[in-house]
Amino acid sequence: MTKKKLEWSNANPIPQLGDVVEVRINGIGKGEVVGFFDEVGYAGVVVKPFDPPQWYINQNGKDEPCHVFGAELKIDPDYTIKNVLEKNAY
Numbered sequence: 001m002t003k004k005k006l007e008w009s010n011a012n013p014i015p016q017l018g019d020v021v022e023v024r025i026n027g028i029g030k031g032e033v034v035g036f037f038d039e040v041g042y043a044g045v046v047v048k049p050f051d052p053p054q055w056y057i058n059q060n061g062k063d064e065p066c067h068v069f070g071a072e073l074k075i076d077p078d079y080t081i082k083n084v085l086e087k088n089a090y
Helices: 054-060 081-088
Strands: 020-023 029-039 042-049 066-069
Touching: 020 042, 029 066
Parallel strands: none
Antiparallel strands: 020 029, 029 042, 042 066
C-alpha cells in the first residue's frame, strides 16, 4: 500500500501533542493539541479548548475536543500551557 503525503494548510509546522494553539474560527479560542486526523488529503489536529464559548458547550459538551485544519489555527511559539493558564487563569 502506498502512503500519500498529507497537505498541511498553515505556514507554521504541524504542532506537537501538548502544544497550545488558538482555534480562530467561531470564537473557540486557545486549547491543547490532543490528537491528529486526516481528511481528504489534509492533516488536521484535534484540540481540546481551554474555555470554549457557550454555544460550543451546548452543542458539543465542555470537555469535547474539536477537529481543525491548519488554516483555522493561530500557532504562536509563546503559547505554552503554563503561559496561557497563568495569564487567563482558566
